Amino acid sequence: MTRANNAGWFRRLSRAALALVSALLVTAVAACGPSASLPSDQKAGSAPSTGSGSTGDVRSMDEIKRSGRLRVAVFSDKAPFGYVDKDGTYQGYDVYFANRLAKDLGVKAEFTPVDPAARVDVLASNKVDVTMANFTVTEERAAKVDFAKPYMKVFLGVVSPESAPITDVSQLKGKTLIIAKGTTAEPFFEKEHPEVKLLKYDQYADAYSALSDHRGDAMSTDNTEVLAWAKANKGFTVGITKLGDEATIAPAVRRGNKPLLDYINQEVDKLGKEGFFHKDYEETLRPVYGDAANPDDIVIEGGQG
Structure with a gap:
């Protein structure tokens, strides 16, 4: 075979090889297409999206x-409402x-620890059946989950060092709030x-560690929580005990999960008749607050304030 014939044969072989590789690539991409187009909040191998940010069916x-x-x-880190004790057991009002x-x-x-910002997501992803992590009812959250009847009421509070107490929001101007x-x-x-x-x-x-280390001038969260923390940590005081509007705390289920929602609501009504939530307070909160708090300022029995 001449050198020219060799070159022509090589070019034809190269074109054939390229065509074969291209065909294989197209096939592979087509096979991977559904996984590649999954929503960003859904990993390959998980249940299909329902179109509302939810994953899979509720149980x-x-x-x-x-x-x-x-x-x-x-x-798992918000005593006295939800925390893990020294024996590794979940404890608290919730x-x-x-x-x-x-x-x-x-x-x-069966308890699953959750960060504050993930309380909606664990329901949407079907990782849990119900969220009971000191979950304050708001309009924004109610558009994403279904809240049951409340079992607690709360305001915001602000805790700060006794050496530089924050007693009014105006004092926070130019300062750092955790x-x-x-x-x-x-x-x-x-x-x-x-x-x-x-x-x-x-x-x-981490937020409380930052406050203890004086990385900020004060910290704000539920007044019930900051009161408990200040009582357990010397050198800190709650200078603002009621900030913003009164809010309620309630269990939440995934949007549309009516059977479980109905069950929880029926339980709240039934338990309210037996004074269950005041008993819950006596068991979990009074050891922390002592006589410094009035149970009726915190507890909601039977979904009624």
Whole structure:
């Protein structure tokens, strides 16, 4: 074969090889297409999106009963409402209620720790059946989850060092306020007091560590929480005990999960008749607050303030 024939044969072979590779690439891309087009909040291999940011179907009441567990999102670092004790057991006001909800359903509560900003997401992704992480009811959240009847009421509070107490919001101008992301303190200060510099943390434990280390001038979250923390940490005081409007705290289920929502609402009514939430207060909150707080300022029985 001549050198010219060799060159022509090589060019024809190259074109054939390129065509084969291109065909293989097209086939591969087509095969991968559905996974590549998944929404950014859904990983490959997970259930298809329902179109509302949700992943998969909620578990039916029968499925929950058959599984023997009610999956509940709670805080692991927000004493005395949701925390893990020295023995690794979940404790707190929210946990006490969650255990009773599960017991009356004939199952056990299985707890999943959650950061404040992820309380909606764990429901949307079907990782839990109900969120009971000191979840304050707001219009924005109610557009994403279904809240049951409330079992607690709350304001915002501000805790600061005793050596430089913050007793009025005006004192925060030009200072640094520590908050946890995803809490009601975040939108409140961003909207009502944009002059206040916010230092944000994902977890409560990190936020309180920052306050203890004086990385900020004060911290704001639920008044019930800051009162408890200041009582347990010398050198700090709650100079503002009621900030903003009174709000309520309630369990939340994924949007549209009416069977579980109905069950929780029925439980809230039933437990209210037996004074359950005041008993919950006595078991979990009075050891922290002592006589410094009035149970009726915190507890909601039977969904009624």
